[in-house]
Amino acid sequence: MFSYLNNHLDLGSTVKDLQLHSIRVEIDTSGISLAKVFEENPLLPGIILTKSGKFIGMISQQQFLKTLSRQYGREIFLNRSVKVLYDFIKSELLIFSGDTPIVDAADKAVKRPQEFIYEPVIVENSPEDYQVLETQKLLIAQSYIHQLAKDLLQKQTQAQLIQTEKLVMLGQMVAGLAHELRNPINCVAGNSKFMSGYYQDFLKLINTYEKNIPEPIKEVEDLKEDIDFEFVKHDYLEMMNSIEISADRMMQLVSSLRNFSHMEGTKRKETNINECLDGTLLILKNRWKVSGVEIIKNYGDLPLILCHSGQISQVFMNLITNALDALEEYQEKETDSRPGKIWIHTKAKDLSENTDQNVDKSAHDIELNSNYQMKGNVTSTEDSKEIYGWLSIRIVDNGPGIAYKIQKQIFDRFFTTKAIGKGTGLGLAISYQIVVDNHQGKLHINSTPGVGTEFEILLPIK
Ligand SMILES: Nc1ncnc2c1ncn2[C@@H]1O[C@H](COP(=O)(O)OP(=O)(O)OP(=O)(O)O)[C@@H](O)[C@H]1O
Ligand SMILES: [Mg+2]
Known part of the structure; x- marks a missing residue:
């Protein structure tokens, strides 16, 4: 019901966005003029009272009717000035500046003493511009905003749940990937150590040949020069060394990843x-x-x-x-x-x-x-x-x-x-x-x- 009335509102709406009433009556005029205004506007929650154009207070339709219905109420108040009536009623005024959030205003309005809870509140839009706001309208708007907030939260929670699910999946993928990477990396790490060993053996073999052949053979010497044998001899070992170090690092990384993705079961x-x-x-x-x-x-x-x-x-x-x-x-x-x-x-x-x-x-x-x-x-x-x-x-x-x-x-x-x-x-x-x-x-x-x-x-x- 209220969504129809309030669909121009959003989470940040303030009291000046609600329907406000600005009918004013001078306090020196007679009670009859006040009665006339209320008669002509049966839905008006209250009237702003002024003295020489300046804001004095407000009389609500409800309080007005209640006072007149007392014994001799009409006789006493209608023929005297509005001031007499106002002095008699004088309920406390709740005034908000126009940019007060609806939720805050509603909260304060319902914290008033029981007998004043449904009294209209006053909105001061700019200095000397006072208007009346029906409390019921304020409360309906508040509950509309509450609903908006709830919907938004629900949407956010849903989006976040999806995000969490994605993260969980990503975690599982990482765990799976780490698991799959382990074997090939193991192969590189393990074999590179053997390859270094084999290489040392080959070198030994070459050295033994060289020692046992008294005269250098030209073809062999040419080939050694061609392939830059002396350089390769050293560089090969260094390369193997860096492959071993890198493979070890990969092993560590993979085991950290597995560790991180709870691969080792649930036991402490x-x-x-x-x-x-x-x-x-x-x-x-x-x-x-x-x-x-x-x-x-x-x-x-x-x-x-x-x-x-x-x-x-x-x-x-x-x-x-x-x-x-x-x-x-x-x-x-x-x-x-x-x-x-x-x-x-x-x-x-x-x-x-x-x-x-x-x-x-x-x-x-x-x-x-x-x-x-x-x-x-x-x-x-x-x-x-x-x-x-x-x-x-x-x-x-x-x-x-x-x-x-x-x-x-x-x-x-x-x-x-x-x-x-x-x-x-x-x-x-x-x-x-x-x-x-x-x-x-x-x-x-x-x-x-x-x-x-x-x-x-x-x-x-x-
Ligand atoms: N060391 C820090 N210095 C400054 N702010 C921090 C620090 N740690 C946490 N915070 C604040 O706490 C908030 C919550 O941190 P939390 O780790 O729970 O979530 P997040 O880092 O924003 O997102 P997620 O960790 O889920 O990717 C952060 O958004 C940040 O504002
Ligand atoms: Mg974080």
């Missing part, structure tokens, strides 16, 4: 968190090398912990990607921004340490802190298992920081400040779930706008 495994971080950094290497961001690792000596390493790598991936995104965006916007840096600190710790650390620091402090930790953080693996209850992994960046007013929302599903196609707003929500729900850990954030952001993951050691 004894994991070295520092290695997990290195695996993640390897996957991200191209990204941070291109961006020019410096990554400063400050790993402590950590005990192994039981965890789902694939999931934990995913958390590292989300947090480091967020830091890289933030730093890149910052550098694009601010021409004189400082060089982007990400510090990764790991250590075993006791939660009592939390109080004196990590509180609101400047980028300089972050830097000092990382230096301090580099020197100071030496604990043996066994000791840390005994003394400390938690592993702390801190990912710190000197990016733009997060505005205080959105810090509460960043863990919400689908909350993102990034452009469409760039962020889905799932990274932190998933990370929170993995750390807190799946691993009984904690995820802390400490961010100062203009200084930087720190996320701390705490995982229980036992």
